[in-house]
Amino acid sequence: MCLAVPAQVLEIEGAIGRVSLSGVTREISMMLLPEAKVGDFVLVHAGFAMQLVSEKEAEETDALLAEMNGAPRTVGDLSGTVSAMEAAGAR
Amino acid sequence: MTRPEERELASRLVAEIRRMAAEYGRPLRFMEVCGTHTVSIFRAGIRPMLPESVALVSGPGCPVCVTPDDYMDKAIAYAGRDDVILTTFGDMLKVPGSSSSLAEAKAAGADIRIVYSPMDSIAVAQANPEKKVVFLAVGFETTAPTAAATVLAAKQAGLTNLYMLSAHKLVPPALRALLTDPDVQVDGFLLPGHVSVVTGTEVFSFVAEEYQVPGVVTGFSAIQILRAIYRLLQMKCAGEARIVNEYESVVTAEGSPVALRTLGEVYESADAAWRGIGVIPKSGLRMREAYASYDIERAVPIDVPEGIPAAKKGCRCGEVLRGIIEPPSCPLFGKACVPTHAVGPCMVSVEGVCAAWHKYGQGRFSYGG
Numbered sequence: 001m002c003l004a005v006p007a008q009v010l011e012i013e014g015a016i017g018r019v020s021l022s023g024v025t026r027e028i029s030m031m032l033l034p035e036a037k038v039g040d041f042v043l044v045h046a047g048f049a050m051q052l053v054s055e056k057e058a059e060e061t062d063a064l065l066a067e068m069n070g071a072p073r074t075v076g077d078l079s080g081t082v083s084a085m086e087a088a089g090a091r
Numbered sequence: 092m093t094r095p096e097e098r099e100l101a102s103r104l105v106a107e108i109r110r111m112a113a114e115y116g117r118p119l120r121f122m123e124v125c126g127t128h129t130v131s132i133f134r135a136g137i138r139p140m141l142p143e144s145v146a147l148v149s150g151p152g153c154p155v156c157v158t159p160d161d162y163m164d165k166a167i168a169y170a171g172r173d174d175v176i177l178t179t180f181g182d183m184l185k186v187p188g189s190s191s192s193l194a195e196a197k198a199a200g201a202d203i204r205i206v207y208s209p210m211d212s213i214a215v216a217q218a219n220p221e222k223k224v225v226f227l228a229v230g231f232e233t234t235a236p237t238a239a240a241t242v243l244a245a246k247q248a249g250l251t252n253l254y255m256l257s258a259h260k261l262v263p264p265a266l267r268a269l270l271t272d273p274d275v276q277v278d279g280f281l282l283p284g285h286v287s288v289v290t291g292t293e294v295f296s297f298v299a300e301e302y303q304v305p306g307v308v309t310g311f312s313a314i315q316i317l318r319a320i321y322r323l324l325q326m327k328c329a330g331e332a333r334i335v336n337e338y339e340s341v342v343t344a345e346g347s348p349v350a351l352r353t354l355g356e357v358y359e360s361a362d363a364a365w366r367g368i369g370v371i372p373k374s375g376l377r378m379r380e381a382y383a384s385y386d387i388e389r390a391v392p393i394d395v396p397e398g399i400p401a402a403k404k405g406c407r408c409g410e411v412l413r414g415i416i417e418p419p420s421c422p423l424f425g426k427a428c429v430p431t432h433a434v435g436p437c438m439v440s441v442e443g444v445c446a447a448w449h450k451y452g453q454g455r456f457s458y459g460g
Binding site for chain 1: 311353
């Protein structure tokens with residue numbers, strides 16, 4: 001429940017921000033992160049911007065979310081790597 | 092980080108974890124207290140990578156799961172009133188009360204609306220001035236400020252028909268309760284990343300200072316979780332107990348000042364009941380007197396007869412939530428209690444420990460393996 005997802009701020013009007021969230025545009029509240037500016041990347045939780053993040057962090061989290069939603073990525077490789085290490089006796 | 096770099100780093104972390112676990116020589120139990128960590132650990136197949144002496148156990152990290160029966164009974168009772176519209180996050184619908192659930196109340200005609208944000212309740216209240224709109228305010232420190240901000244926005248908009256039914260929970264008092272419980276043995280904590288965005292890391296320092304148990308604040312990727320386990324082992328081997336921030340890109344020592352100020356404006360800490368654990372001092376939030384008119388329990392008190400949870404006989408959610416037993420030790424797990432027909436809350440929420448165990452093959456799951 002506590003997962004926050006990254007989004008880029010497209011517009012701010014008063015306490016309402018428009019963000020691009022995994023490719024979807026939606027309105028969120030900027031009440032808890034008044035310092036955010038247009039163009040910033042933010043972590044969004046329950047419709048609120050909670051924290052500023054770097055673009056790099058946003059991209060990494062996006063990829064992680066894609067992976068959690070079922071896109072096969074990196075994790076299979078990680079366990080594969082461990083199995084390979086075990087096979088090579090690298091314990 | 093590119094994929095080959097990630098692979099290389101993961102291999103090195105796992106090798107170091109194994110080396111240090113052998114050096115330490117005794118079994119270790121590390122606990123995560125965040126439902127998103129619980130799911131990430133399964134998804135990433137972390138357990139099969141670890142040496143046998145390092146066990147990962149799940150704590151009370153799912154706010155839906157720790158919400159007690161009587162709160163659900165109250166929510167169902169309010170939902171049953173003709174003058175009430177209930178707004179809630181979707182994962183509360185199937186949580187069992189003592190004899191029913193919100194999903195059953197909804198099927199029976201109660202006006203229950205799923206919202207993405209507590210703020211969505213404001214539009215519902217504005218569109219239905221003759222109704223009382225009650226938001227089910229559950230969640231840890233990440234979510235609680237969003238409910239507080241919604242109350243402030245409602246006040247500013249002059250709304251008088253929006254209320255909260257609050258059952259927020261605070262993570263640090265729960266950690267203290269676990270640390271003083273003689274049945275619970277924890278050698279280190281993986282501390283929740285996004286709770287810490289709001290709280291900061293400083294609030295967890297007592298874990299290390301008073302109980303000599305180390306903790307690492309971390310994010311949700313396989314690498315971040317492995318790094319946290321690596322750091323915990325490093326501290327165990329060195330005989331150190333500190334709170335380390337491995338999620339510095341978004342977490343600071345002092346947390347989010349605006350979120351904490353907003354939370355403190357509307358709420359004050361209060362004793363709260365956790366499912367399976369009982370009442371933990373100062374582990375919940377109660378609306379301050381100045382905001383009592385937004386608290387449905389004080390504005391429109393309701394009497395709920397104590398339910399008889401006969402159907403839950405045998406459910407061991409309470410021990411699962413404290414990491415004392417693993418889900419397969421519960422006689423109902425995978426038999427009477429499955430995700431499509433959950434008896435206990437740990438099987439209801441997708442972030443519940445039992446639901447994760449069930450989905451990912453009882454912990455033996457290895458992604459892509």
